[in-house]
Amino acid sequence: MRVSKLFTRTSKTAPADEVAKNAQLLIRAGYVYKVMAGVYAYTPLGLRVLEKIKQIVREEMNAVSGQELIMTNLQRKDTWEVTDRWSEDKVDVWFKTKLQDDTELGLAWSHEEAIMEMMQQYVKSYKDLPQVVYQFQTKLRNELRSKSGIMRGREFVMKDMYSLHASEADCDQYYDTVIEAYKRCYERFGIGDSTFVTFASGGSFTKFSHEFQTLCDAGEDVLYVNEDHSVAVNEEVLDEAANELGVDKASLKPVTSAEVGNIFKFGTEKSEKMKIFYTDNDGKQQPIYLASYGIGITRVMGVIVEKFADESGIVWPEAVAPYQVYLATIGDVAEQADVLYDELTSKGIEVLYDDRDARPGEKFADADLLGIPHRIVLSPKLVEQGSFEYKKRTESESNSLTKDELFATLSAAE
Amino acid sequence: MRVSKLFTRTSKTAPADEVAKNAQLLIRAGYVYKVMAGVYAYTPLGLRVLEKIKQIVREEMNAVSGQELIMTNLQRKDTWEVTDRWSEDKVDVWFKTKLQDDTELGLAWSHEEAIMEMMQQYVKSYKDLPQVVYQFQTKLRNELRSKSGIMRGREFVMKDMYSLHASEADCDQYYDTVIEAYKRCYERFGIGDSTFVTFASGGSFTKFSHEFQTLCDAGEDVLYVNEDHSVAVNEEVLDEAANELGVDKASLKPVTSAEVGNIFKFGTEKSEKMKIFYTDNDGKQQPIYLASYGIGITRVMGVIVEKFADESGIVWPEAVAPYQVYLATIGDVAEQADVLYDELTSKGIEVLYDDRDARPGEKFADADLLGIPHRIVLSPKLVEQGSFEYKKRTESESNSLTKDELFATLSAAE
Numbered sequence: 001m002r003v004s005k006l007f008t009r010t011s012k013t014a015p016a017d018e019v020a021k022n023a024q025l026l027i028r029a030g031y032v033y034k035v036m037a038g039v040y041a042y043t044p045l046g047l048r049v050l051e052k053i054k055q056i057v058r059e060e061m062n063a064v065s066g067q068e069l070i071m072t073n074l075q076r077k078d079t080w081e082v083t084d085r086w087s088e089d090k091v092d093v094w095f096k097t098k099l100q101d102d103t104e105l106g107l108a109w110s111h112e113e114a115i116m117e118m119m120q121q122y123v124k125s126y127k128d129l130p131q132v133v134y135q136f137q138t139k140l141r142n143e144l145r146s147k148s149g150i151m152r153g154r155e156f157v158m159k160d161m162y163s164l165h166a167s168e169a170d171c172d173q174y175y176d177t178v179i180e181a182y183k184r185c186y187e188r189f190g191i192g193d194s195t196f197v198t199f200a201s202g203g204s205f206t207k208f209s210h211e212f213q214t215l216c217d218a219g220e221d222v223l224y225v226n227e228d229h230s231v232a233v234n235e236e237v238l239d240e241a242a243n244e245l246g247v248d249k250a251s252l253k254p255v256t257s258a259e260v261g262n263i264f265k266f267g268t269e270k271s272e273k274m275k276i277f278y279t280d281n282d283g284k285q286q287p288i289y290l291a292s293y294g295i296g297i298t299r300v301m302g303v304i305v306e307k308f309a310d311e312s313g314i315v316w317p318e319a320v321a322p323y324q325v326y327l328a329t330i331g332d333v334a335e336q337a338d339v340l341y342d343e344l345t346s347k348g349i350e351v352l353y354d355d356r357d358a359r360p361g362e363k364f365a366d367a368d369l370l371g372i373p374h375r376i377v378l379s380p381k382l383v384e385q386g387s388f389e390y391k392k393r394t395e396s397e398s399n400s401l402t403k404d405e406l407f408a409t410l411s412a413a414e
Numbered sequence: 415m416r417v418s419k420l421f422t423r424t425s426k427t428a429p430a431d432e433v434a435k436n437a438q439l440l441i442r443a444g445y446v447y448k449v450m451a452g453v454y455a456y457t458p459l460g461l462r463v464l465e466k467i468k469q470i471v472r473e474e475m476n477a478v479s480g481q482e483l484i485m486t487n488l489q490r491k492d493t494w495e496v497t498d499r500w501s502e503d504k505v506d507v508w509f510k511t512k513l514q515d516d517t518e519l520g521l522a523w524s525h526e527e528a529i530m531e532m533m534q535q536y537v538k539s540y541k542d543l544p545q546v547v548y549q550f551q552t553k554l555r556n557e558l559r560s561k562s563g564i565m566r567g568r569e570f571v572m573k574d575m576y577s578l579h580a581s582e583a584d585c586d587q588y589y590d591t592v593i594e595a596y597k598r599c600y601e602r603f604g605i606g607d608s609t610f611v612t613f614a615s616g617g618s619f620t621k622f623s624h625e626f627q628t629l630c631d632a633g634e635d636v637l638y639v640n641e642d643h644s645v646a647v648n649e650e651v652l653d654e655a656a657n658e659l660g661v662d663k664a665s666l667k668p669v670t671s672a673e674v675g676n677i678f679k680f681g682t683e684k685s686e687k688m689k690i691f692y693t694d695n696d697g698k699q700q701p702i703y704l705a706s707y708g709i710g711i712t713r714v715m716g717v718i719v720e721k722f723a724d725e726s727g728i729v730w731p732e733a734v735a736p737y738q739v740y741l742a743t744i745g746d747v748a749e750q751a752d753v754l755y756d757e758l759t760s761k762g763i764e765v766l767y768d769d770r771d772a773r774p775g776e777k778f779a780d781a782d783l784l785g786i787p788h789r790i791v792l793s794p795k796l797v798e799q800g801s802f803e804y805k806k807r808t809e810s811e812s813n814s815l816t817k818d819e820l821f822a823t824l825s826a827a828e
Binding site: 005006007008009030033035036039040041042043044046047050065067068069070071072073074075076095096097098099100105107114118119121122123128131133138140142144154155 | 419420421422423444447449450453454455456457458460461464479481482483484485486487488489490509510511512513514519521528532533535536537542545547552554556558568569
């Protein structure tokens with residue numbers, strides 16, 4: 001993609017009302033456009049990042065037998081009345097609307113009840129279980145305040161997955177499989193080292209749920225971790241979890257973190273409330289075991305920005321960067337840069353090609369603000385020498401490389 | 415994909431309240447799940463069809479310099495007040511909701527104003543034009559009645575594209591380019607032969623807009639076409655268009671059709687109302703020329719079902735079918751069928767593999783209902799003969815083919 005063709009522009013300032021660093025940087029770099037607090041549109045650059053995160057999650061969910069589908073934003077009142085979650089007293093983030101005949105509708109803040117209601121149509125017998133379904137869905141949540149940028153939006157994209165099982169043992173085993181799939185997701189996003197499976201508060205069925213928490217100064221949570229990071233516990237369940245695990249509370253130290261995933265066993269609680277049963281081997285009606293698994297896609301994008309950004313701008317990990325390479329020209333080297341652009345692109349390397357007639361300082365500042373992992377510069381002098389100036393986003397020094405060295409460096413980075 | 419792993423089941427009946435043939439068949443085959451009138455979830459099979467349609471449109475829009483982005487469902491009141499389209503008196507399909515502080519919000523029935531408002535941030539000078547942006551977006555429209563299945567939903571997926579230009583000439587030229595891109599889309603969907611660019615009613619700026627109308631008995635429109643199909647006019651502009659084109663009204667015959675696309679020139683109407691200007695070469699403020707281009711993705715899926723379905727079920731054109739091949743076993747030939755499944759899949763052919771222990775009649779009925787273009791059957795007798803029973807969905811007779819003939823047939827169909 002040529003920078004001259006992008007309609008977005010970088011900017012030195014963010015909207016005055018934007019207090020979150022992630023949104024400030026994403027707006028300044030042209031990844032998102034703010035519609036209102038907690039509601040952001042994603043420009044072509046931003047959509048590329050979202051799609052990369054989604055594709056990693058899709059591959060990992062497919063690998064654990066997840067079947068992708070897409071539910072609806074509009075939901076019926078009775079779907080949520082069965083579990084007593086229609087009222088704002090019970091769920092305080094509902095957005096609601098009405099049909100022209102005054103029938104009340106809900107806008108999806110969650111799909112737990114909606115998915116179960118649908119699955120009931122298809123799952124009748126023990127032979128139909130287990131089943132795993134997931135979606136990438138826009139969720140609307142009427143948050144009272146929304147000051148964390150894309151980390152907690154009123155409109156955001158979530159991957160939510162649901163597994164249905166005939167027995168608790170089967171559910172438990174699958175749940176553990178998903179924990180491993182989630183670890184692979186965070187690893188691939190580039191935040192594996194600093195993301196922990198934590199004990200979090202459960203519900204009426206389970207004592208604990210699990211969260212995936214990433215060390216991040218902008219996070220809203222406090223986590224207690226032991227020295228080798230093998231135990232991590234959310235603050236709100238510190239006492240119970242330390243007790244359960246048999247670890248000394250004093251050995252756990254507090255760190256600031258951001259939730260990047262939440263998984264939860266419902267047991268048969270929801271299916272009993274919703275009267276969703278299957279017929280077992282002996283012809284008897286049995287409630288279905290349910291677990292749910294969420295990853296906030298837009299939230300992950302925000303956490304990555306918060307976590308890695310430096311004073312010059314965003315720093316994308318390789319796998320989620322909108323482009324791998326920022327190719328900038330200095331002076332009249334369009335012909336040579338076009339050749340390099342085509343060559344890189346033909347090798348499947350994604351290049352943002354700064355072909356503008358702009359000062360070098362402006363181009364370098366944009367490359368940094370945008371956070372593209374690799375920067376290549378071409379100038380008349382470099383062309384004459386047959387070399388390429390190369391810099392990693394995470395390093396301050398650039399190197400002069402031959403073409404072979406340049407391609408070797410880029411392919412090693414993949 | 416193995417049919418035994420699909421959570422959806424085919425059914426002999428559709429919900430009693432479902433009057434549209436497209437939705438009846440899609441529900442019975444397990445492509446969609448009805449949440450309420452005009453609101454349908456898409457199962458894994460249905461999502462595959464949607465994604466195929468979207469990918470065709472994406473490729474064609476990218477080819478005419480479209481940049482994909484994603485706007486938001488939640489919209490601000492003031493965005494639409496500028497053009498006097500907030501009130502239900504002006505737009506009768508609004509769904510509205512409220513923040514907790516009672517701020518009114520709209521749910522996106524369109525993104526015309528929202529996109530223009532965003533583009534205003536980036537487009538300042540004639541050097542920034544032209545620009546073309548598009549999205550695949552969930553639109554919510556509060557239709558009074560919703561009886562056409564997925565052809566006219568209250569919640570549906572639309573590709574909407576917007577082009578911004580410095581001059582009318584540039585806009586006109588680009589508009590014609592999109593007409594050709596649209597023709598390629600319908601061609602690739604498999605409905606090119608029966609889809610016409612028609613004259614439709616315009617607005618205050620243009621006398622006519624253009625629609626793409628597909629001949630279809632379930633369509634809601636009446637079209638007047640001449641004998642060689644070179645002229646097509648919507649009923650509501652018959653007199654003006656016949657006059658404008660200099661054709662004899664009597665030479666145009668009425669046919670029933672369904673709208674599958676709508677493109678529209680706004681001229682400078684919207685940018686003047688919204689005060690969206692660019693600075694021209696002489697430093698003067700000028701209004702931006704705008705055109706918009708829509709394709710209802712879910713609607714196209716519904717029209718395809720209506721148009722091609724026969725008494726046995728859905729008939730998907732090759733390019734939008736969820737799978738190309740339905741592979742059914744009769745009797746104990748799992749080993750040989752597994753080998754064929756792997757071989758087909760490794761060649762990039764998408765196969766729905768009916769590995770169930772079910773009667774041949776049931777498998778054949780499902781293959782037909784699901785509308786998969788090619789059916790292959792394996793039985794002990796066929797295995798012994800080293801042959802494969804092959805049938806096209808659109809033909810009633812099957813043939814016995816050698817493996818080479820089978821693969822040649824399938825690759826010729828691509």
